[in-house]
Amino acid sequence: MCNACLIENVKSSMLSRRALFTGAAAVTAASVASGLISARPALAQATGKVVDLTHTYDSDFPTFDGKPGILFDVDKTFAADGYNLFKLTIFEHTGTHIDTPLHFSDGGTSVDALPVENLVCPLCIIDITAKAADDANATVEAEDIEAWISANGEIPAGACVAMHSGWAAKVGDTTFRGTADGALAFPGFGKSATDLLMETGAASIGVDTMSLDPGNSADFAVHYSWLPSGRFGIEGLANLDQLPATGATVFIGAPKHRGGTGGPARVMAML
Amino acid sequence: MCNACLIENVKSSMLSRRALFTGAAAVTAASVASGLISARPALAQATGKVVDLTHTYDSDFPTFDGKPGILFDVDKTFAADGYNLFKLTIFEHTGTHIDTPLHFSDGGTSVDALPVENLVCPLCIIDITAKAADDANATVEAEDIEAWISANGEIPAGACVAMHSGWAAKVGDTTFRGTADGALAFPGFGKSATDLLMETGAASIGVDTMSLDPGNSADFAVHYSWLPSGRFGIEGLANLDQLPATGATVFIGAPKHRGGTGGPARVMAML
Numbered sequence: 001m002c003n004a005c006l007i008e009n010v011k012s013s014m015l016s017r018r019a020l021f022t023g024a025a026a027v028t029a030a031s032v033a034s035g036l037i038s039a040r041p042a043l044a045q046a047t048g049k050v051v052d053l054t055h056t057y058d059s060d061f062p063t064f065d066g067k068p069g070i071l072f073d074v075d076k077t078f079a080a081d082g083y084n085l086f087k088l089t090i091f092e093h094t095g096t097h098i099d100t101p102l103h104f105s106d107g108g109t110s111v112d113a114l115p116v117e118n119l120v121c122p123l124c125i126i127d128i129t130a131k132a133a134d135d136a137n138a139t140v141e142a143e144d145i146e147a148w149i150s151a152n153g154e155i156p157a158g159a160c161v162a163m164h165s166g167w168a169a170k171v172g173d174t175t176f177r178g179t180a181d182g183a184l185a186f187p188g189f190g191k192s193a194t195d196l197l198m199e200t201g202a203a204s205i206g207v208d209t210m211s212l213d214p215g216n217s218a219d220f221a222v223h224y225s226w227l228p229s230g231r232f233g234i235e236g237l238a239n240l241d242q243l244p245a246t247g248a249t250v251f252i253g254a255p256k257h258r259g260g261t262g263g264p265a266r267v268m269a270m271l
Numbered sequence: 272m273c274n275a276c277l278i279e280n281v282k283s284s285m286l287s288r289r290a291l292f293t294g295a296a297a298v299t300a301a302s303v304a305s306g307l308i309s310a311r312p313a314l315a316q317a318t319g320k321v322v323d324l325t326h327t328y329d330s331d332f333p334t335f336d337g338k339p340g341i342l343f344d345v346d347k348t349f350a351a352d353g354y355n356l357f358k359l360t361i362f363e364h365t366g367t368h369i370d371t372p373l374h375f376s377d378g379g380t381s382v383d384a385l386p387v388e389n390l391v392c393p394l395c396i397i398d399i400t401a402k403a404a405d406d407a408n409a410t411v412e413a414e415d416i417e418a419w420i421s422a423n424g425e426i427p428a429g430a431c432v433a434m435h436s437g438w439a440a441k442v443g444d445t446t447f448r449g450t451a452d453g454a455l456a457f458p459g460f461g462k463s464a465t466d467l468l469m470e471t472g473a474a475s476i477g478v479d480t481m482s483l484d485p486g487n488s489a490d491f492a493v494h495y496s497w498l499p500s501g502r503f504g505i506e507g508l509a510n511l512d513q514l515p516a517t518g519a520t521v522f523i524g525a526p527k528h529r530g531g532t533g534g535p536a537r538v539m540a541m542l
Contacts, residue, residue, distance in 0.1 A: 050391050056383040058529040070528055075362060078377045083494070084532045085374070090359045091346060095527070103356070106349045112327040120321050120522070120541060223354070251391070253524020253537035256366070257341055258329040261355045266524035266537065270391060 053250070053267040055171060055238045057095030062176045064184075064210050069094020070264075090264065098254045098262040099212065099233040104223045111260040114232060118203040122156040123250040123269055124148065125164050125240055132165040132187045136179070137216040139190035145197060152246040157201035160250050163189060164240040168208040171238075178215055188214035191221040198229060204252070206234035206267075234267060243269055324521070324538040326442060326509045328366030333447045335455075335481050340365020341535075361535065369525045369533040370483065370504040375494045382531040385503060389474040393427040394521040394540055395419065396435050396511055403436040403458045407450070408487040410461035416468060423517040428472035431521050434460060435511040439479040442509075449486055459485035462492040469500060475523070477505035477538075505538060514540055 055061065059068040069091050076085040093099065101108030126148050132138040140163045145155075155161060165187035170176040178185040186209040194205065205212060205226060212222045212233045226233065234252065253266035326332065330339040340362050347356040364370065372379030397419050403409040411434045416426075426432060436458035441447040449456040457480040465476065476483060476497060483493045483504045497504065505523065524537035 050387050052387045054527045056527050056529050072528075072530075078375070083375050084377075086363050086532060088359075088361045088363060088528065088531075088534070090361060092357050092359065104349070104354050106355075116321050116323045116539060119537075120539060251522040251524065251539065253522065253539075255526075255535060256325045256327050256537060257343075257359065257535070258327050259343075260359075261357060263359070264526060264528070266390075266527060268387060268391060268522065268524075 049271040051239050051242045051248070051269045051271070053237045053239050053269055054096040054265070055168070055236055057264065061095055062171065062210060063091070063094055066177070067091075092261055092263040093235070095264040096234070096236040096238065096267055097264045098252070099223070099227060099235060100260070100262045101227050101230050101232065102259075103261040104220075104227040108228060109230060109232075110258070111254050111262050112256045112258050114254055115203075118158055118232075119252040119254060121158040121160055121203060121250060121252075122246070123243065123248040124152070124155055124159050124161045124202075125243055125245050125248075126161065126193075127164045127245065128187060129164060129166040132167070136175075136185035136187070137214040138165065138187045139214050140188075140193040141190045142192035142196045145193050148245065155197065155200040155202050158203045159201065160204040160206055160234070160252065161197055161202050162206035162234070162237060162240060163187065163208065165208055166241070168238045168240065177210065184210075184215035186210060186215040188212055188217065189222045189226075190214075191225060194222050194226045198226075198231075202231070204232045204234060206237050208237045208240055210235060232262075234265065237267060243271070247271065320542040322510050322513045322519070322540045322542070324508045324510050324540055325367040325536070326439070326507055328535065332366055333442065333481060334362070334365050337448070338362075363532055363534040364506070366535040367505070367507040367509065367538055368535045369523070370494070370498060370506060371531070371533045372498050372501050372503065373530075374498055374532040375491075376499040379499060380501060380503075381529070382525050382533050383527045383529050385525055386474075389429055389503075390523040390525060392429040392431055392474065392521060392523075393517070394514065394519045395423070395426055395430050395432045395473075396514055396516050396519075397432065397464075398435045398516065399458060400435060400437040403438070407446075407456035407458070408485040409436065409458045410485050411459075411464045412461045413463035413467045416464050419516065426468065426471035426473050429474045430472065431475040431477055431505070431523065432468055432473050433477035433505070433508060433511060434458065434479065436479055437512070439509045439511065448481065455481075455486035457481060457486040459483055459488065460493045460497075461485075462496060465493050465497045469497075469502075473502070475503045475505060477508050479508045479511055481506060503533075505536065508538060514542070518542065 063069040071089040073087040075087040078084050100111045102110045126140050126144050167186055189212055213220050248269040248271050250269045255263040334340045342360040344358040346358040349355050371382045373381045397411050397415050460483055484491050519540040519542050521540045526534040
C-alpha cells in the first residue's frame with residue numbers, strides 16, 4: 001500500500017496530529033483500554049438480530065496489489081483420509097480483515113494483543129454513499145464526523161467508526177478496485193476525520209473498501225497516523241447498509257496468531 | 272484424526288443416532304436455523320464483561336499430529352517496504368478453531384456457510400474438571416448433560432455446549448497432548464452426550480482440548496456423528512473457568528474462506 005520513501009513525508013503530519021490529542025482525550029482512551037468504561041450500553045436493548053459484516057473470500061477476492069490473497073491446497077480428503085482439511089496460504093491483509101498498529105509501525109500492537117474490550121463495542125456508521133456515487137475517491141472528512149455527532153450524539157468510548165460508501169455491493173465487479181484503466185479508485189477516510197476521531201474515545205475505524213485511505217491516496221496519511229497512534233482498522237466490511245447510523249454493537253473477531261500485523265476477521269453486528 | 276478404514280465402522284452408529292433425532296427436535300433445530308427463535312435472551316441482562324475464549328497461537332501451539340499448525344514468512348517489512356505483513360501457512364484445524372460438518376463428511380456445510388444465527392448464541396458449560404483430574408481421557412457423558420439440565424434448565428435453542436475439563440491451563444505443557452510416552456490423552460465428549468444433545472436445540476459443541484473426541488478415542492465417534500448431522504464444533508477453547516455454567520452469550524468468530532472445512536476462530540463470551 002506504500003513505499004518506504006513515504007515514511008519521512010508523513011512524520012511531520014504525525015507530530016502535528018499528536019498536538020491534537022488532548023489530555024482529556026487521553027484520559028478517555030486510557031479508561032476504555034483499562035475496561036473501566038463499558039463500551040456496550042446498546043446491548044441492554046438488543047433485539048437479537050445479527051448482521052454479518054464479513055465477505056466470504058477466496059482466491060478471486062479483490063486485493064490491493066491484485067494478487068490472490070488466499071490459496072487453497074487440499075491436504076486431506078474424506079475419501080482417502082476419512083476427513084477433509086485444507087492447507088491455506090494467506091497474505092494477512094485480505095478479505096474482511098484487521099489492520100493493526102504493527103502493520104504501519106515498528107513495534108506497534110500486534111493482532112493478538114488488541115484489547116478485547118475494543119473488540120466488542122458500539123458501531124457508528126458514517127454514510128457517504130451520496131458523495132461516493134459522484135466521486136469514486138470520496139472521503140470521510142471532519143465535517144462528516146461533526147454532522148454525525150450533531151445527529152446522533154458523541155462518539156461512544158471504545159467505538160468503531162465505520163465508513164459506509166456503498167462499495168461492498170461492487171465486490172464482484174472490477175470497479176471495487178478502480179477504474180477501467182487500472183487506477184485504484186475507491187472511497188476512504190480523510191486525515192481530517194481521523195484526526196478529529198482521535199479526540200474522541202473511538203478505538204477503531206472501518207471501511208467497506210480495500211483501504212482506510214482512498215484509492216487515489218499518495219501518502220497513506222490515515223494508515224501512517226491512525227495506526228501508529230495505537231488504534232486499529234477494519235477493511236472490507238460488508239452489509240453496512242443493513243444497519244442504522246447508531247445503536248448496533250459490533251463483534252470484531254480478529255485473528256489471534258502471535259505477533260501478526262492483522263488478518264482475516266469475522267465481524268458481526270447485533271441490533 | 273482418523274483413518275479411512277474407520278468410515279464403515281461408524282456408519283451404523285450414525286444410522287442409530289438418526290433414530291434418536293425426533294420430529295420435535297427437528298422442528299426446534301429448523302426454527303433456530305431460520306432465525307425464528309432468538310438464541311440470545313441473556314444479552315438483555317448483559318453486564319458488558321467480555322471474556323476471550325481464544326488462545327494466542329503460533330508454530331509451537333500443540334496440534335493433533337504434532338506438526339506446526341501455522342508458519343510465518345515475512346512478506347513486507349516497515350524498514351524496507353514502509354509496512355509490515357506476513358504470509359501465513361495455516362493448516363485449518365489449529366489453535367482455537369472450528370470443525371464444520373464438511374470436515375467429517377462429503378458435501379457437508381463449509382465454514383463460510385454456517386448460519387450466522389448459530390455464531391452468536393447462549394453458552395452452556397459442562398464442568399468435568401473433577402473427573403478429568405483423575406482420568407486424562409475423561410468424557411462428558413449423557414448423565415453430565417442431564418445433571419446440567421437438572422441444575423440449570425433446558426439447553427437453549429441454538430446453544431453452544433462446551434466441555435470445561437481444565438485442560439486449557441496445560442496448553443504450554445506436553446500434558447496438553449498426552450502422556451510422557453507420546454500417547455494422546457485428553458478429555459472429550461462421549462457419544463452418549465452428543466446423541467442426547469441432538470435431541471435438544473444445541474447447534475454446536477466446544478472443548479478446551481485438541482479434539483471433540485477424547486485422546487484415546489479409537490473411532491472418533493463424536494466427529495463422525497455430530498459433524499455429519501449438520502452441527503459444528505469448536506476445539507481449543509480457553510478461559511472457560513472464568514464463566515458460569517449458564518448465562519453467558521458466546522460470539523463464535525468463525526473464519527469465512529469459501530468452502531473451508533473449518534479454521535482458526537476468534538471466540539469471545541459476554542456476561
